[in-house]
Amino acid sequence: MNISVLGAGAWGTAVAIALTAKNNVLLWGRNVAAMNTMQTQRENTVYLSGFPLPVNLEVSANFEAALQHANGEHDLLVIATSVSGLRPTLLACQSFQPKNVIWLCKGFEEQTQLLPHQIAQEILGADVRTGALLGPSFAQEVARGLPCALTIASASPDLCQLVVQALHVNAMRVYSSDDLVGVEVGGAVKNILAIATGVADGLGLGLNARAALMTRGLAEISRLGVALGGKAETLMGLTGVGDLILTCTGDLSRNRKVGLALAQGKTLDAIVQDLGHVAEGVRCAQAVRSLAQKLGIDMPITNAVAGVLFDGISAPEMIARLLSRDAKQEAH
Numbered sequence: 021m022n023i024s025v026l027g028a029g030a031w032g033t034a035v036a037i038a039l040t041a042k043n044n045v046l047l048w049g050r051n052v053a054a055m056n057t058m059q060t061q062r063e064n065t066v067y068l069s070g071f072p073l074p075v076n077l078e079v080s081a082n083f084e085a086a087l088q089h090a091n092g093e094h095d096l097l098v099i100a101t102s103v104s105g106l107r108p109t110l111l112a113c114q115s116f117q118p119k120n121v122i123w124l125c126k127g128f129e130e131q132t133q134l135l136p137h138q139i140a141q142e143i144l145g146a147d148v149r150t151g152a153l154l155g156p157s158f159a160q161e162v163a164r165g166l167p168c169a170l171t172i173a174s175a176s177p178d179l180c181q182l183v184v185q186a187l188h189v190n191a192m193r194v195y196s197s198d199d200l201v202g203v204e205v206g207g208a209v210k211n212i213l214a215i216a217t218g219v220a221d222g223l224g225l226g227l228n229a230r231a232a233l234m235t236r237g238l239a240e241i242s243r244l245g246v247a248l249g250g251k252a253e254t255l256m257g258l259t260g261v262g263d264l265i266l267t268c269t270g271d272l273s274r275n276r277k278v279g280l281a282l283a284q285g286k287t288l289d290a291i292v293q294d295l296g297h298v299a300e301g302v303r304c305a306q307a308v309r310s311l312a313q314k315l316g317i318d319m320p321i322t323n324a325v326a327g328v329l330f331d332g333i334s335a336p337e338m339i340a341r342l343l344s345r346d347a348k349q350e351a352h
Contacts, residue, residue, distance in 0.1 A: 021186050024048060024090035025098045026109055028055065028079075030067040030297065031124055032100025034159035036077055039098075041189050046078040048086035055081040067297070071163040087116040096120050096186055098153070102298045103127035106136055110143040118144075120179055122151045122172065126207035126263075127300045128307035133314075135208070135248075137173075137200045149179040152200060153187075154207040155258045156266035158273075162192070169193040171258050173203035195258065202250030206241055206260035209308060211275045211301030213237035214267040215325050218279020219335045233321065234268050240319045244308070247315055275301035282328055283335045305329055320345060 021043045025036040028049030036047040049055045058064055059079040062072055073079065080086055090097045097118045101109050103125045113121070121144065123136050134142075140150045151174025162168050172183040172194055180196035188194040197203055213234065220229045241264070242255050254260060267273045278299045281291040288302070309326040312319040324342055327333040333341075 021182075022046075022090050022092060022095040023098060023186060024086040024096075025100050026086060026113075027100030027105070027124075028058065028064060028067070029100065030064075030159040031157075032098075033064045033068045033073075034071075034163040035098065035100060035124065037071065037074060037163050038165075038192055039186060040074040040077045043186055044076070044078075044089075046080055046086055046089045047073075048080055048083060050081065050083075052081040055079055068159060068163060071160075083112065084116075087113060087118065091116060091118060093119050094182065096122065096182060099123040099125070101125060103129055103136060103300060104303065107139050107143065110140060114143060118148060120149045120182055122153050122174075122179070122183060124153055125300070126154060126204070126211060127304040128208055128311065130303045130307045133307045133311040135201065135204045137204060149176040149182075150174065151176065151179050151183065152204055152207070153183060153194075154203055154263070156262040158266070158270060160272060165191055167191040167193075169195065169258055169262070171195050171197050171203055173197045173200045173259075175200065197254060197257075197259075199251045199254040201248050202245050202252075202254030203259040205245035205248060205250050206255050206257075207263055208300075208304050209241045209244060209322065210237075210260075210264040210267050211299070212305045212308060212322050212325050213240070213264060213301075214273050214275035215279040215282070215299075215301045215305070215329075216321050216338075217268040218273075218276040218281075219283045219325075219328070219338060220279075221276075222280040222283025223335060223339060225339065230268065234264060237268075237321050238264060240321055243317050244312060244315075244319065247317055274299040278302060285335070288329055301325075302329060 023043045024046045025032050026048050039045045153172050155170035157168050184194045217230050217233050245255050305326040324338045328338045
């Protein structure tokens with residue numbers, strides 16, 4: 021199968037490496053100099069150093085060539101940008117009339133509060149087979165070939181089958197779902213909760229506090245996901261509780277690192293600069309807070325994280341506000 025991966029960050033590079041096991045893969049990035057260096061050194065030294073690129077992985081900064089490479093009926097276009105980059109990338113792809121498109125990003129578009137599949141439908145229409153490939157996964161471990169389980173969510177059974185055929189190999193397991201809303205909400209909101217658990221860990225609040233935040237955070241994910249039309253059972257699967265556990269506890273989690281740094285009193289600008297990577301939970305917190313307010317959904321942890329990130333509330337004050345909330349029945 022011919023596959024083009026658009027976006028040569030850590031996750032795009034890792035997925036491209038994994039896909040070469042049984043496919044003809046082209047990895048595209050917009051920075052010509054960086055892609056030339058990657059081609060010469062056969063390594064993404066900026067975003068995924070220490071992992072040699074397979075000899076059969078093609079690297080290119082030619083956007084048209086990347087689109088043409090994966091424009092057949094049974095080819096696959098993989099968009100590995102951040103959520104903020106999804107709309108411009110889809111718009112650039114539109115004139116090429118791609119047949120099968122999936123994305124790897126997790127979050128809500130900040131200005132519109134739209135989920136990725138809503139953006140794709142708005143731009144590509146209903147005739148293009150589209151879907152989201154999400155799940156608990158760190159780029160470094162996927163590039164290393166360690167076991168990993170992902171979910172492809174799409175309204176198209178044919179696309180699900182195509183993605184399973186392309187990725188379900190060696191240590192990578194791929195499951196399918198028709199619940200795009202549930203899968204995408206779980207993948208988005210867990211990043212916000214990872215910031216919260218990072219704050220708690222950074223303040224030394226202990227493992228009990230982390231477990232409480234994760235559990236009550238899962239309740240927030242479920243409330244929002246069901247309100248938007250997702251299935252409650254989806255949020256108990258890989259892209260819900262599975263991704264939540266990984267991102268809130270894993271040392272490789274960028275969003276957890278944001279929380280740890282906030283607990284140290286660092287500014288958001290300094291934290292983002294130090295990371296050198298996108299932490300999707302930061303902008304997602306603003307979008308989810310606005311959406312929850314519009315829908316009348318109670319999301320206290322999300323609101324608290326957004327308060328620290330954008331309203332000048334300190335990390336200790338965030339925790340104090342959460343601890344001062346009135347007691348409720350657990351189901352609420």
